[in-house]
Amino acid sequence: MAGKVPLFSIEASNRGIDLTGAFNRVANSNWFILGNEVTNFEREFAEYIGVDNCVSLANGTDSLELALRALDVTPEHSVALVANAGFYGSTAVNAIGAHPLYADVDASSLNMSPAALRDLLSREKPKAIVVTHLYGQLAAIEEIVAIAAQAGVPVVEDCAQAHGAMRGGRIAGSFGAIGCFSFYPTKNLGALGDGGAAVCSDQALAQKLKMLRQYGWNTKYSVALAGGRNSRMDELQAAILREKLPHLNDWNSQRRAVARRYNAAFNDLPVKAASSVDADYVAHLYVIRVRNRDSFRAHLGEQQIATEVHYPIPDHLQAVYTGRSVSPRQHLPVTEQSAAEIVTLPCFPGMTEAQVDRVIESVCAYFKRECAQ
Ligand SMILES: Cc1ncc(COP(=O)(O)O)c(C=O)c1O
Structure with a gap:
């Protein structure tokens, strides 16, 4: 591999x-x-x-x-x-x-x-x-x-x-x-x-x-x-x-170019990209939403492709707030739902075409297998 x-x-x-x-x-x-x-x-x-x-x-x-x-x-x-x-x-x-x-x-x-x-x-x-x-x-x-x-x-x-x-x-x-x-x-x-x-x-x-x-x-x-x-x-x-x-603007363009390739490749897949690919997005993190995140991450992990979750626990549900007299707890449906689905894919300046290809192939292969089941 x-x-x-x-x-x-x-x-x-x-x-x-x-x-x-x-x-x-x-x-x-x-x-x-x-x-x-x-x-x-x-x-x-x-x-x-x-x-x-x-x-x-x-x-x-x-x-x-x-x-x-x-x-x-x-x-x-x-x-x-x-x-x-x-x-x-x-x-x-x-x-x-x-x-x-x-x-x-x-x-x-x-x-x-x-x-x-x-x-x-x-x-x-x-x-x-x-x-x-x-x-x-x-x-x-x-x-x-x-x-x-x-x-x-x-x-x-x-x-x-x-x-x-x-x-x-x-x-x-x-x-x-x-x-x-x-x-x-x-x-x-x-x-x-x-x-x-x-x-x-x-x-x-x-x-x-x-x-x-x-x-x-x-x-x-x-x-x-x-x-x-x-x-x-x-x-x-x-x-x-x-x-x-x-170099910042050039690096941002390189990041956006990776995001553009992902967006185009994932267009027909059941994933939602969180961001645009215009100048209002500098692709610090390329984040998509997937339903079965754990199996998706496991599949990419097997291919040695790193993923991360930014961020898994919404602030208002963090343990540090438990039992506080002034509790900020409140129900935030979109925040809570998305925290269970978001996953970050590799995206950085200097990322090679071959690395982007590998991520795309692996993501597409995952969904092909999912659809076949
Ligand atoms: C959105 C956001 N705000 C604030 C911070 C805090 O920055 P620092 O780690 O430099 O304290 C970070 C960074 O990690 C961040 O991603």
């Missing part, structure tokens, strides 16, 4: 990138925290997104938490979000001690349903809304921002899977009050370790984010804002991200 097909290959994705140049630049500068690399990366990333400010941070989860803190979310408040996005938004809300209010997702995109949000806002007044662009697919963000504006609630975009996703000339992270990013190594723009950023055009919010990432300081050793911590991105990660940012 031909070799394994991994879900993602860091080696294939980073091929051709001059990582040692970035290393040497930082090592020779003898400056490792909040220096030129961070300043330049922040400027370059803000320009790429089309906003005025980028505040680099230690990771994506911090970016969500600090964004909510910058919007003055406290334990007295609630935050609206989806329950199918890996508990990252929930981690941020819970870290503050605020109450999560989960909205169901749209049955075809698996992103936040504008109708569900409208319904939630008719009953509740959250302090903020977190919208995740899941799998790299832009949510119905224009409609959601309009609904939120009517209710006077700011929107935080979770763009951790959607670097570069674009609609109507605007890029993920530029629609809401604050856009949050992770640069975890497997992301569409990934560092060589943890990293994150929050982007915005509001100067006052950017200033608060800068204070929150460094102990709440307004000036050195003077703590003026509660909720701060050390959440600085280091120079090395910023230098690596600067090397990689110019």
Whole structure:
């Protein structure tokens, strides 16, 4: 049998990138925290997104938490979000001690349903809304921002899977009050370790984010804002991200090309693809819905094709909430149903035609066998 097909290959994705140049630049500068690399990366990333400010941070989860803190979310408040996005938004809300209010997702995109949000806002007044662009697919963000504006609630975009996703000339992270990013190594723009950023055009919010990432300081050793911590991105990660940012659009195109081939090949099969293959989808994860997921995954596993489930347990059903006095439990039919069906197939820049062929052949063979039974 031909070799394994991994879900993602860091080696294939980073091929051709001059990582040692970035290393040497930082090592020779003898400056490792909040220096030129961070300043330049922040400027370059803000320009790429089309906003005025980028505040680099230690990771994506911090970016969500600090964004909510910058919007003055406290334990007295609630935050609206989806329950199918890996508990990252929930981690941020819970870290503050605020109450999560989960909205169901749209049955075809698996992103936040504008109708569900409208319904939630008719009953509740959250302090903020977190919208995740899941799998790299832009949510119905224009409609959601309009609904939120009517209710006077700011929107935080979770763009951790959607670097570069674009609609109507605007890029993920530029629609809401604050856009949050992770640069975890497997992301569409990934560092060589943890990293994150929050982007915005509001100067006052950017200033608060800068204070929150460094102990709440307004000036050195003077703590003026509660909720701060050390959440600085280091120079090395910023230098690596600067090397990689110019390649992001090309890598996104490569990812989308894989997704296009899958979509065309699976057109007549009983699978539902969660995403479009236009510029509003950067194919961070290629996810389909299948009825007998376990046997489907077992079949691909026998062919040494990796699969994963993003994510198997909806946030509101996670064990951590069991027995909590303020329970966020509520019934989210689309979220719950889709969690039992979703499966992620290999999709990454540098994936070879032969690897894509193998995945397609294996998926088609599975359904041929299913239909014959
Ligand atoms: C949608 C989403 N939000 C937030 C995060 C959190 O990012 P990090 O792992 O950098 O904290 C991730 C990443 O893993 C993610 O996929």
